[in-house]
Every structure is written in C-alpha cells, then in structure tokens.
Amino acid sequence: MNSNDEPPLTGQKLKTRKRDEREKYDSTAFRDVFFQGFLECGTDLEKITKWLDGSANKLDYRRYAEPLFDILFAGGILAPGGSILHDDDDSKVSRTDMCVAKVGQDQLKSFYEVFYKLIRRYKYLEKPFGDSLKKILQFLEGFTL
DSSP, X not given: OOTTSSOOOTTOOOOOOGGGOOOOOOHHHHHHHHHHHHHHHTTOHHXXXXXXXXXXXXXXXXXXXXXXXXXXXXXXXXXXXXXXXXXXXXXXXXXXXXXXXXXXXXXXXXXHHHHHHHHHHOGXXXXXXXXXXXXXHHHHHHHHO
16 A cells, blocks of 8 residues: 555544643642632631642642642742742732741641641642751741851
C-alpha cells in the first residue's frame, strides 16, 4: 500500500486522555477562594476549622499545601524572601488578619488545634507542614538579624 492509497485524516477527531489533561497550578485562585471562605466564617476558629474540613476536596489541599500553610501562618502567600505576595489588582484581598502571625498569645492554642485537626484528618499534609515550618523559621531568622 503506497501513500496515495491511505485515507485522508480530515473529519477525524483527535482524542486526549483524561490522565493527560492537567489543571493549571494557580495559587492565587486558591488564595482568593480561601479568603472568601475566611470572610464567610469571620473570626471564629471553630467555623474556620469546619470550613477547612468541608472544603478539602474542592480546594485540593494535596496540590496546594504550600499556599495553604503560608496563608494560615503568615496571612498570605509568601514570596521568595519572606514578604507577602500582593496582587496588582487592589480590589482583590491578598492578606488576612486571621493567621498565626497576627494573633495574640491567648489564641495560639486555638490555632494549634486547627493545625492538629487538619493534619490528623489529612495525613498527606504532615510533610508539607514540616516543610512550611522550616521555610517560615528561615524567613524569621533572616528578618531578626
């Protein structure tokens, strides 16, 4: 069979497999959804814990573990060097005050319980939690010198 005898490829649809289709990594979109949930919960850590537990499948904590802990520890996504990453759009919120860095000594135990419940429920967050602690301690070391 020579090349002239082959049927033309017009009209045929190219299929892609679902496993080959990848979602784009967008930590700012994750942050925006996260802050929207924080606004709904207010300053009540029990509501925040329930919201975090209920929205785990929708927000994909396995993929966005680093921004998750950045927001919970520092109040926003940390840029290289330890500063909070700000959006060019001023209408979007890029920082929250419901984080470990902004609470007093009395609320620290409550935040510990939030982390404890998250890590106990989702075991895959243990390693990213440790990595985030190391990163934040390195940033604190750089800022205190």
